[in-house]
Amino acid sequence: MTRLTMHEISQNFATRRVLGPVSMTLEQGEAVALVGPSGSGKTTLLNIAAGLLIPSEGVLRNDFAKPTLMFQQPRLLPWKTALDNIALGLKARGVPGNERQFQAQEIGLQLGLSEEDLLKYPAALSGGMQSRVALARALLPQPDLLLLDEAFSALDIGLKAELYRYLQQAISDTGCSLLMITHDPAEAMRLVDRIIVLGGNPGHICYEFHTGGHNQRQQQNWLLERTRDFLGIAAVRAAFHLEPA
Amino acid sequence: MASLVHRATSACFNYLWSGWGAASSLLLFFAAWQLAADIFGPLVLPQPLHAINRLWELLHHATPWHDIAVTARRAISGFVLSLLAGSVLGIGAGMSMTTSMLSRPVITVLMGIPPVAWLILALLWFGMGDGTPVFTVFIACFPIIFLGALQGTRTLDGQLKEVALVFRIPMTMRWKDLYLPHIFSYLFPAWSSALGMSWKIVVMAELLSTDDGIGAALAVSRSHLDSVTSMAWILALISTLLAVEYILLEPLKRHVEAWREIS
Numbered sequence: 241m242t243r244l245t246m247h248e249i250s251q252n253f254a255t256r257r258v259l260g261p262v263s264m265t266l267e268q269g270e271a272v273a274l275v276g277p278s279g280s281g282k283t284t285l286l287n288i289a290a291g292l293l294i295p296s297e298g299v300l301r302n303d304f305a306k307p308t309l310m311f312q313q314p315r316l317l318p319w320k321t322a323l324d325n326i327a328l329g330l331k332a333r334g335v336p337g338n339e340r341q342f343q344a345q346e347i348g349l350q351l352g353l354s355e356e357d358l359l360k361y362p363a364a365l366s367g368g369m370q371s372r373v374a375l376a377r378a379l380l381p382q383p384d385l386l387l388l389d390e391a392f393s394a395l396d397i398g399l400k401a402e403l404y405r406y407l408q409q410a411i412s413d414t415g416c417s418l419l420m421i422t423h424d425p426a427e428a429m430r431l432v433d434r435i436i437v438l439g440g441n442p443g444h445i446c447y448e449f450h451t452g453g454h455n456q457r458q459q460q461n462w463l464l465e466r467t468r469d470f471l472g473i474a475a476v477r478a479a480f481h482l483e484p485a
Numbered sequence: 486m487a488s489l490v491h492r493a494t495s496a497c498f499n500y501l502w503s504g505w506g507a508a509s510s511l512l513l514f515f516a517a518w519q520l521a522a523d524i525f526g527p528l529v530l531p532q533p534l535h536a537i538n539r540l541w542e543l544l545h546h547a548t549p550w551h552d553i554a555v556t557a558r559r560a561i562s563g564f565v566l567s568l569l570a571g572s573v574l575g576i577g578a579g580m581s582m583t584t585s586m587l588s589r590p591v592i593t594v595l596m597g598i599p600p601v602a603w604l605i606l607a608l609l610w611f612g613m614g615d616g617t618p619v620f621t622v623f624i625a626c627f628p629i630i631f632l633g634a635l636q637g638t639r640t641l642d643g644q645l646k647e648v649a650l651v652f653r654i655p656m657t658m659r660w661k662d663l664y665l666p667h668i669f670s671y672l673f674p675a676w677s678s679a680l681g682m683s684w685k686i687v688v689m690a691e692l693l694s695t696d697d698g699i700g701a702a703l704a705v706s707r708s709h710l711d712s713v714t715s716m717a718w719i720l721a722l723i724s725t726l727l728a729v730e731y732i733l734l735e736p737l738k739r740h741v742e743a744w745r746e747i748s
C-alpha cells in the first residue's frame with residue numbers, strides 16, 4: 241500500500257525546536273489539510289514530507305513515486321515565461337518542446353490565465369496570476385502526491401471556487417493524494433477528508449478532525465455547519481489562541 | 486504570433502527612440518568641444534570638424550584600417566581569454582564557501598594594481614609584440630569578470646535548488662535553466678564593462694610597446710606634435726567604442742534581460 245508515514249518527527253533550527261514530535265500517515269487517495277497559527281511549523285512539516293528538509297529526529301517514509309510541491313511563495317523562474325514555468329516539470333522528464341508547450345497552455349487556460357498572460361514573464365503577472373502559474377506547474381506533471389502550501393490565499397473568492405472545482409476534479413480523475421496547508425477552515429472542509437491542527441511551541445498535533453460528508457461538500461449550508469462545529473472544539477480554539485466558545 | 490511581432494516592432498521602435506537622447510547628448514559634447522577649441526586655439530585643441538575631416542582622409546588609406554584591425558585583434562584576444570578564464574574560474578570559486586573566501590582578497594589586490602604597472606611587467610615578460618597588449622588587457626579584465634561570476638554563483642540561493650529538487654530536474658538542465666541564467670545576470674554587466682575597458686587598455690599598451698595599432702599611431706602623431714591627427718585617432722577610438730556599446734551590447738542586453746522589464 242502506498243502511503244506517507246511520519247513517525248515521531250522533530251525539527252530543530254540551530255538550538256531551537258520548532259516542531260515535534262509529530263506522527264501522521266497519509267494514505268493513497270486521501271486528502272489531508274494542515275491548519276494552525278502562523279509559525280506553528282506547517283511549512284516545515286510540508287518540506288520534510290517533500291524530502292527538502294531532513295528532520296532532526298524521527299523517521300519519514302514516503303512511498304509515493306511522483307510527489308510535487310507548490311511553495312508558499314510562487315518561486316517562478318523570472319527568466320522564463322509563464323508557459324515555460326508551467327512546463328518545467330515536463331521538461332525535466334524530457335517531454336519534447338511542442339508537446340509540453342501544448343499541455344502547459346491547456347492547463348494554464350483551464351486555470352483562468354489568458355494566452356497573452358502565458359507569454360509574459362513572472363514580473364509582469366499579478367500575485368494571483370503568479371500563484372496560478374505555480375499551481376499549474378505543480379499539477380501538470382500528474383503527481384501521485386500533491387503538496388500545497390497556501391495555494392489559494394492570493395486569489396479572489398470567484399477564482400477560489402473555480403480552482404476548488406478544478407482541483408477536486410483533477411484529484412478524483414487521477415486518484416492523487418493531497419496534503420495541503422491553509423488558513424481557511426471552510427476551504428479545508430471543502431477539499432479534504434481530515435484536518436490536522438498544529439499548534440503550540442514547538443508545534444505539535446493538537447487535534448484531528450474528520451470532515452465526512454463526501455457528497456455534501458458543494459453545499460454551502462453543510463460547509464458552514466461543519467466549519468462551525470470545527471471552530472467550536474475547545475482544543476482547536478486553544479491552538480489558535482481563541483477564547484473558549 | 487501577432488503579439489510577438491507587435492512586441493518585436495515596439496521594442497525596435499523604443500530602442501530607436503531612445504537613440505534621440507544619445508544623439509542630443511553627443512551633439513552637446515561636440516558643441517562644448519567647439520567652444521573649448523575656440524578658446525584655447527588649434528594647437529592645444531583642434532576644432533571638431535578638422536579632426537573629423539582628418540579622420541575621413543585617414544580612412545581613405547589602407548594603413549589606418551590595418552592599425553584598427555591589429556588593435557581590435559589584440560583587444561578581442563585579451564578580452565576573450567579573460568572572459569573564458571574569469572567566467573569559468575569565478576563560477577568554480579563561487580561554488581564553495583572556502584574558495585570564494587580565499588579568492589576575494591586576491592581579486593581585490595588584482596583590481597588595485599594599475600594597468601600601467603601590469604604593462605611594465607608585461608614588457609619585461611613578453612617584450613615588444615602582441616603578447617604585451619594582450620596580456621595587459623587580459624589581466625585588467627580578468628578580476629572584473631571573475632568577481633561577476635563569483636557573485637552570481639554565491640547568490641544562487643537554496644530556493645532555486647529546492648525548485649530543482651521538487652521537480653526532479655536533471656543536472657544539465659539545472660545548470661542550463663536555473664543556475665546559469667541567474668549567474669548570467671551578474672556576468673553580463675561584468676562582460677560589457679570589461680569589453681569597454683579592454684578597448685582603452687589595449688591602446689595604452691600599444692602606445693608603449695608596439696609599432697603598429699592605434700596606440701602606436703597615436704604615439705607617432707604625438708611625436709610630430711600633430712594635434713589634429715591625434716584627435717582624429719581619438720575620435721576613431723571613441724566611435725568604435727560607441728558602436729560596440731550601442732550596436733552590439735545594448736541590443737544584446739535588452740534581449741537577454743527582457744524578463745526584467747515589467748511591461
Ligand SMILES: Nc1ncnc2c1ncn2[C@@H]1O[C@H](COP(=O)(O)OP(=O)(O)OP(=O)(O)O)[C@@H](O)[C@H]1O
Pocket residue numbers: 253254258276277278279280281282283284285312
Ligand atoms: N530555515 C529556517 N531557519 C531557522 N528558523 C526557521 C527556518 N524555517 C522556519 N523557521 C522557524 O520555524 C518556525 C516554523 O516556521 P514555518 O515556516 O514552518 O511556519 P508556518 O506554520 O508555515 O507559518 P505560516 O503560517 O506563517 O506560513 C518559525 O518560528 C520559523 O521562524
Ligand SMILES: [Mg+2]
Pocket residue numbers: 282283284312389
Ligand atoms: Mg508557512
